[in-house]
Amino acid sequence: xxxxxxxxxDILFAPIELTGPGFYWAVAGLSVLILWGAxxxxxxxxxxxxxxxxDQPVSWGFYVTNFVFFIxxxxxxxxxxxxxxxxxxxxxxxITRMAEVITCMVIFIxxxxxxxxxxxxxRMMNVxxxxxxxxxxxxxxxxxxxxxxxxxxxxxxxxxxxxxILRDRLGKRKLLYSVLALGxxxxxxxxxxxxxxxxxxxxxxxxxAISVHSVVSFVFSMTLQPAWxxxxxxxxxxxxxxxxxxxxxxxxxxxxxxxxxxxYYLKPIHFRYLGQLLLIMAxxxxxxxxxxxxTGYYGAEPEELKVFWSKFTGPFWPFFWSMVLCNxxxxxxxxxxxxxHTVGKVLIASLFIVVGMWLERFIIVVPTLSFPxxxxxxxxxxxxxxxxxxxxxxxxLFALFYLLFTxxxxxxxxxxxxxxxxxxxxxxxxxxxxxxPGEVEExx
Amino acid sequence: MEHPPEISQRxxxxxxxxxxxxxxxxxxGIIVWIIHLIVASWRLDDVIQASVGISIVAIPIFxxxxxxxxxxxxxxxxxGGKSED
Amino acid sequence: MALWGMxxxxxxxTGCQACVMACKAENNVPAVGADEAKRGRVISWMQVLTETxxxxxxxxxxxxxxxxxxxxxxPCTKVCPVYATYRNPEGIVAQIYARCIGCxxxxxxxxxxxxxxxxxxxxxxxxGQNPDVSLREKGVVEKCTFCxxxxxxxxxxxxxxxxxxxxLEYVPACAEACPAKAIVFGDLADPASEVAQLARSPRxxxxxxxxxxxxxxIYLTEGEGxx
Numbered sequence: 001x002x003x004x005x006x007x008x009x010d011i012l013f014a015p016i017e018l019t020g021p022g023f024y025w026a027v028a029g030l031s032v033l034i035l036w037g038a039x040x041x042x043x044x045x046x047x048x049x050x051x052x053x054x055d056q057p058v059s060w061g062f063y064v065t066n067f068v069f070f071i072x073x074x075x076x077x078x079x080x081x082x083x084x085x086x087x088x089x090x091x092x093x094x095i096t097r098m099a100e101v102i103t104c105m106v107i108f109i110x111x112x113x114x115x116x117x118x119x120x121x122x123r124m125m126n127v128x129x130x131x132x133x134x135x136x137x138x139x140x141x142x143x144x145x146x147x148x149x150x151x152x153x154x155x156x157x158x159x160x161x162x163x164x165i166l167r168d169r170l171g172k173r174k175l176l177y178s179v180l181a182l183g184x185x186x187x188x189x190x191x192x193x194x195x196x197x198x199x200x201x202x203x204x205x206x207x208x209a210i211s212v213h214s215v216v217s218f219v220f221s222m223t224l225q226p227a228w229x230x231x232x233x234x235x236x237x238x239x240x241x242x243x244x245x246x247x248x249x250x251x252x253x254x255x256x257x258x259x260x261x262x263x264y265y266l267k268p269i270h271f272r273y274l275g276q277l278l279l280i281m282a283x284x285x286x287x288x289x290x291x292x293x294x295t296g297y298y299g300a301e302p303e304e305l306k307v308f309w310s311k312f313t314g315p316f317w318p319f320f321w322s323m324v325l326c327n328x329x330x331x332x333x334x335x336x337x338x339x340x341h342t343v344g345k346v347l348i349a350s351l352f353i354v355v356g357m358w359l360e361r362f363i364i365v366v367p368t369l370s371f372p373x374x375x376x377x378x379x380x381x382x383x384x385x386x387x388x389x390x391x392x393x394x395x396x397l398f399a400l401f402y403l404l405f406t407x408x409x410x411x412x413x414x415x416x417x418x419x420x421x422x423x424x425x426x427x428x429x430x431x432x433x434x435x436x437p438g439e440v441e442e443x444x
Numbered sequence: 445m446e447h448p449p450e451i452s453q454r455x456x457x458x459x460x461x462x463x464x465x466x467x468x469x470x471x472x473g474i475i476v477w478i479i480h481l482i483v484a485s486w487r488l489d490d491v492i493q494a495s496v497g498i499s500i501v502a503i504p505i506f507x508x509x510x511x512x513x514x515x516x517x518x519x520x521x522x523x524g525g526k527s528e529d
Numbered sequence: 530m531a532l533w534g535m536x537x538x539x540x541x542x543t544g545c546q547a548c549v550m551a552c553k554a555e556n557n558v559p560a561v562g563a564d565e566a567k568r569g570r571v572i573s574w575m576q577v578l579t580e581t582x583x584x585x586x587x588x589x590x591x592x593x594x595x596x597x598x599x600x601x602x603x604p605c606t607k608v609c610p611v612y613a614t615y616r617n618p619e620g621i622v623a624q625i626y627a628r629c630i631g632c633x634x635x636x637x638x639x640x641x642x643x644x645x646x647x648x649x650x651x652x653x654x655x656x657g658q659n660p661d662v663s664l665r666e667k668g669v670v671e672k673c674t675f676c677x678x679x680x681x682x683x684x685x686x687x688x689x690x691x692x693x694x695x696x697l698e699y700v701p702a703c704a705e706a707c708p709a710k711a712i713v714f715g716d717l718a719d720p721a722s723e724v725a726q727l728a729r730s731p732r733x734x735x736x737x738x739x740x741x742x743x744x745x746x747i748y749l750t751e752g753e754g755x756x
Contacts, residue, residue, distance in 0.1 A: 047649060048647070049667070050570070055568050056570055057642050059633045059636045118630050119632070119668030119670075120630045120668040126613075126628060130484065130612050130628065131481045132485065133481055134485075134494040135610040137632060138481070138498075157516060174451050179460050182460060183521045192519075193516060194519070200508070201512060223637060224604055369637065374642060375593075
């Protein structure tokens with residue numbers, strides 16, 4: 001079939017074909033933050049974890065919070081992309097690639113946080129050589145490996161037709177694109193193979209994604225500590241991950257929509273639907289949070305109450321109530337009505353949620369450790385410049401990876417947009433007709 | 445559009461096989477690792493149920509991955525060139 | 530097989546912390562310095578906790594010497610990812626510095642906060658240290674080991690002298706140092722041993738027993754059991 005050369009499509013190739021000053025400024029800015037993070041880690045590596053604010057008993061702080069946070073953000077991609085594909089939601093077409101790239105990049109950053117947290121990172125091979133599967137950290141290692149492998153596959157497969165387009169269109173990097181395109185020519189047979197493979201991966205990726213954040217939560221819930229040893233943690237963390245993931249996705253979409261001028265492809269309707277999903281997740285998150293704290297409060301077990309009150313009125317109240325504001329109040333206000341100023345409202349809500357979900361992880365990790373069961377003095381935790389630097393550097397590193405990806409591959413799935421134009425209208429019409437009352441046709 | 449010097453198809457095909465081999469190595473390596481940990485926990489008499497339990501779920505998943513990757517490679521790269529429309 | 534345990538009589542404990550000092554000297558526990566201590570990083574394998582009575586703040590304080598409780602179902606060993614801490618057949622929960630990757634999961638899991646971390650390389654080669662106990666670098670977890678090196682030495686001495694090993698020869702530094710004889714140590718599996726008999730006392734209780742950790746440090750409450 002003849003390829004309709006859409007003039008608007010040029011904008012999807014623009015980041016790959018051209019590089020403007022904006023890119024270099026962005027790279028420079030990110031590099032400064034990454035340098036800060038690298039220096040911070042260098043100091044920590046040579047001197048020891050003593051350069052952080054960690055102490056006895058608060059021996060986990062920013063790094064573990066970041067770990068949970070980044071792995072949470074990773075649920076943006078595969079989960080959204082897979083669920084939207086499987087539920088045949090046509091509005092997913094310009095979104096899936098962006099989402100899948102987030103997942104792949106951020107998993108590395110998330111896993112890296114644990115390595116940064118180790119007292120002896122030079123011994124990280126011990127986990128491979130001498131791992132114990134009774135430890136939730138090994139469950140983490142396995143499920144994150146599975147998730148990474150699945151996400152990379154799930155990112156790569158739908159990229160194949162786009163890489164073939166690049167191979168045929170561009171002059172540069174021909175070898176790279178030729179190899180990765182696997183000889184794609186768009187035949188019906190190839191389409192069938194690819195669609196089947198993507199469908200299998202979409203189904204497989206969902207339980208893996210759910211297992212990843214459940215297993216991350218098990219690191220806490222498998223201990224006996226008050227406010228950690230709770231059966232709700234698995235589902236709670238998964239819901240929180242999807243929540244923060246969608247917010248992260250929206251922020252990324254809006255940034256690149258502005259930077260690359262993708263307004264033709266990323267329309268307010270996409271943000272409206274994502275905003276509605278975000279609202280649902282905000283309500284769901286609130287429900288889980290409410291159930292968790294009500295249970296602790298009503299049971300009134302002394303150790304749990306100590307931690308409970310420390311969050312509600314005690315030393316952690318600014319973080320706790322900021323979290324409620326960011327994750328519940330602001331999203332509800334912004335997302336209740338999305339008819340007007342859709343993109344603006346959704347952006348504000350998402351930014352607040354990203355911050356709020358980081359606070360939520362912090363509120364889970366630190367207060368429990370600060371209030372030991374035995375009569376120790378209450379733990380105090382003040383993060384140092386090392387931990388701030390590491391956090392900033394990690395975020396910047398993720399942003400840099402993402403930015404570099406957009407320079408090599410289209411950030412919006414070109415062939416899926418074309419497929420949507422050429423086939424989907426008819427398919428959706430047929431599908432809707434099949435729902436409406438009528439004679440059931442014999443299958444010919 | 446000017447055409448740059450033709451890329452050798454043999455080179456491309458060889459690199460694609462290496463690409464596939466890399467995927468096999470990665471997934472195969474992970475499976476070998478999991479089995480190594482099962483053996484270690486058996487040798488050290490330390491809660492082998494955990495290792496076996498996890499491997500029963502994890503290893504089939506990785507096998508499915510490598511199956512899908514190979515299926516795509518076979519379907520797209522090896523057979524796809526045929527003229528069908 | 531021996532099952533090493535300890536009974537601490539809270540009625541005898543005066544809070545003098547001789548056990549703490551003896552432990553630090555015996556096990557080369559580093560003095561972290563005033564700055565680090567202010568940041569909450571003191572390493573104290575044996576630590577004396579103070580518990581003030583809720584009703585009688587001014588008059589009643591309880592001193593609880595807390596070594597590692599050497600649990601029989603340790604929450605810390607379950608979560609270690611690399612076999613750096615495990616319970617040996619004689620009931621001692623070992624800590625292998627050479628294997629530890631410093632993830633601090635065991636620290637997060639211990640309900641007694643018995644595990645400590647080397648945030649810097651606190652220890653340096655210095656004269657007067659106990660050559661039987663290895664020094665720990667930065668980045669690893671350490672804890673009370675019931676002076677396990679003393680058990681090894683006692684066993685070796687018995688072997689060399691071609692005689693049976695007598696459990697009474699093995700005494701951790703804290704038990705040896707206590708001037709009030711509040712700490713009794715021995716083989717809980719031997720019903721005739723002093724430890725086993727005291728452990729059966731009506732005054733005996735275990736810290737956080739409801740958590741199911743099965744600690745092998747048993748406390749004797751003050752007075753007639755009224756506390």
